[in-house]
Amino acid sequence: MNYNWNWHIFLEPNPMGTGTYLDLLLSGLVVTVKVSVLAWIIALVTGSVIGVLRTLPSRTASWIGFCWVEFFRNMPLLVQLFLWFFVLPELLPRTAGLWLKQLPNAPFWTAAIGVGLFMSARVAVQLQAGITSLPRGQKQASTALGLTTVQTYRYVLLPMAFRIILPPLTSEFLNTIKNSAVAITIGLIELTGQARSMQEFSFQVFEAFTAATVLYLLLNFVVVTAMRFLERYVAIPGYITGK
Amino acid sequence: MIEINHVNKWYGPTFQVLKDCTTSVAKGEVVVVCGPSGSGKSTLIKCVNALEPIQGGDITLDGVKVNDPKTDLPKLRSRVGMVFQHFELFPHLRIIDNLRLAQEKVLGRKSDDATAKGMKLLERVGLKDHAKKFPAELSGGQQQRVAIARALAMDPIAMLFDEPTSALDPEMISEVLDVMVDLAREGMTMMVVTHEMGFANKVADRVIFMDRGEIVEDAKKADFFGTPRSDRAQKFLSKILQH
Numbered sequence: 001m002n003y004n005w006n007w008h009i010f011l012e013p014n015p016m017g018t019g020t021y022l023d024l025l026l027s028g029l030v031v032t033v034k035v036s037v038l039a040w041i042i043a044l045v046t047g048s049v050i051g052v053l054r055t056l057p058s059r060t061a062s063w064i065g066f067c068w069v070e071f072f073r074n075m076p077l078l079v080q081l082f083l084w085f086f087v088l089p090e091l092l093p094r095t096a097g098l099w100l101k102q103l104p105n106a107p108f109w110t111a112a113i114g115v116g117l118f119m120s121a122r123v124a125v126q127l128q129a130g131i132t133s134l135p136r137g138q139k140q141a142s143t144a145l146g147l148t149t150v151q152t153y154r155y156v157l158l159p160m161a162f163r164i165i166l167p168p169l170t171s172e173f174l175n176t177i178k179n180s181a182v183a184i185t186i187g188l189i190e191l192t193g194q195a196r197s198m199q200e201f202s203f204q205v206f207e208a209f210t211a212a213t214v215l216y217l218l219l220n221f222v223v224v225t226a227m228r229f230l231e232r233y234v235a236i237p238g239y240i241t242g243k
Numbered sequence: 244m245i246e247i248n249h250v251n252k253w254y255g256p257t258f259q260v261l262k263d264c265t266t267s268v269a270k271g272e273v274v275v276v277c278g279p280s281g282s283g284k285s286t287l288i289k290c291v292n293a294l295e296p297i298q299g300g301d302i303t304l305d306g307v308k309v310n311d312p313k314t315d316l317p318k319l320r321s322r323v324g325m326v327f328q329h330f331e332l333f334p335h336l337r338i339i340d341n342l343r344l345a346q347e348k349v350l351g352r353k354s355d356d357a358t359a360k361g362m363k364l365l366e367r368v369g370l371k372d373h374a375k376k377f378p379a380e381l382s383g384g385q386q387q388r389v390a391i392a393r394a395l396a397m398d399p400i401a402m403l404f405d406e407p408t409s410a411l412d413p414e415m416i417s418e419v420l421d422v423m424v425d426l427a428r429e430g431m432t433m434m435v436v437t438h439e440m441g442f443a444n445k446v447a448d449r450v451i452f453m454d455r456g457e458i459v460e461d462a463k464k465a466d467f468f469g470t471p472r473s474d475r476a477q478k479f480l481s482k483i484l485q486h
Contacts, residue, residue, distance in 0.1 A: 140294050141331035141390075145345035145397065146321025155344055159335045238379030239334050 009204045028194025029215050035112050036177040042116025047123025054128045072121035081114045085186040111183030119176050130161035170227040174220050244270045244432045251299030260286050262456040273433045275443040278453035284436045288403050292320045321349045324394030328406040330386040332378035339374040342396045364392040384415025401432035452476040
């Protein structure tokens with residue numbers, strides 16, 4: 001294989017005039033972080049609402065939860081992003097569609113919302129499992145004290161359910177970061193996108209993707225460590241995963 | 244205080260758990276409900292504060308109809324204390340916070356007042372020193388005493404006990420029964436599902452015997468232990484009293 005390794009490439013100026021190739025990759029990393037964090041917030045908020053709906057006795061509520069989860073988890077993420085980015089503007093009334101197409105930063109917002117909704121289905125199922133794993137008596141005890149359903153969830157069920165599902169939620173957060181790379185297909189130049197442009201400009205494909213790999217690893221390591229601290233912080237003395 | 248009139252309840256379309264149950268608990272009265280497992284006694288007591296819905300008949304609590312859709316159930320429930328077989332303390336809250344939660348969120352008491360009230364009751368059940376601990380750091384008997392204190396913190400007009408000692412090791416049963424005996428002697432209205440015939444003998448005014456969803460026997464304590472009128476009650480008593 002005739003390949004010219006050049007690890008100094010990162011310090012050479014990139015043709016975009018935005019500094020070195022390393023700067024190029026780092027700017028991609030920043031976009032990855034931004035889109036992942038926003039997607040994760042969307043996933044957590046909507047996923048929590050849907051997860052709770054799935055545990056309510058109301059049939060309408062669990063039907064809504066069921067439809068939401070099955071819609072978002074049964075379609076490939078790639079297809080979903082295409083749907084939101086290319087198909088949705090065409091389905092809307094003309095003016096609304098045009099407005100959507102002309103939105104500044106459209107790939108960014110579409111990726112954040114698209115990945116967020118895709119992940120929300122997974123968060124919902126996790127949370128549902130967390131809530132149903134609690135003893136039935138917890139809800140009864142809370143209800144018997146006169147707390148309303150909303151208060152029961154807010155003060156009794158959710159604090160425990162979230163503690164229980166914290167380890168799998170960590171995995172879902174990591175998945176969100178990794179899934180954000182799919183946004184390259186709708187034109188978002190995040191970390192993977194910048195690695196590709198570096199490859200195209202410099203022909204140093206192995207260096208580019210080695211660096212991207214390392215940056216993804218570092219980013220996920222930060223998340224894992226932070227979540228580990230969070231787990232320890234909210235652990236309950238004497239209880240399952242307690243200190 | 245508690246009026247139960249011709250109550251019928253089904254699980255699913257065919258299985259009838261409660262068959263035309265009628266009884267009452269007067270103010271200041273202590274009524275013990277006993278019977279073999281699966282006889283519907285726990286279900287009956289959970290119907291009193293509408294933790295379980297009923298399909299026929301009426302239940303009135305201090306003049307308020309429990310099974311009326313217009314009844315403000317959370318408010319009604321906050322006036323009746325309930326103690327469960329598995330304690331059902333909220334594991335993520337410190338003992339004192341377990342006692343404060345419903346006082347503040349349901350009754351709207353100020354944090355200081357709720358804490359003061361909680362500490363007074365913890366002292367009463369002999370657990371003042373454990374206020375800052377978490378439930379999992381306490382023994383079963385201690386947890387159940389906290390659960391009783393938590394219910395009393397709401398200043399209930401009546402107390403419901405659903406097999407309060409069934410999940411306890413033998414040496415812890417008496418510490419819980421002692422608290423209950425004191426409560427009964429102070430004139431608290433109590434409905435107690437239990438197999439502790441010693442407790443029944445000591446403080447009950449009446450004993451209800453249930454079998455297969457029916458109230459078979461509803462008699463003054465002396466009559467029940469003297470000459471229970473039904474075969475089934477006699478058999479039950481001979482079985483649990485022979486050891």
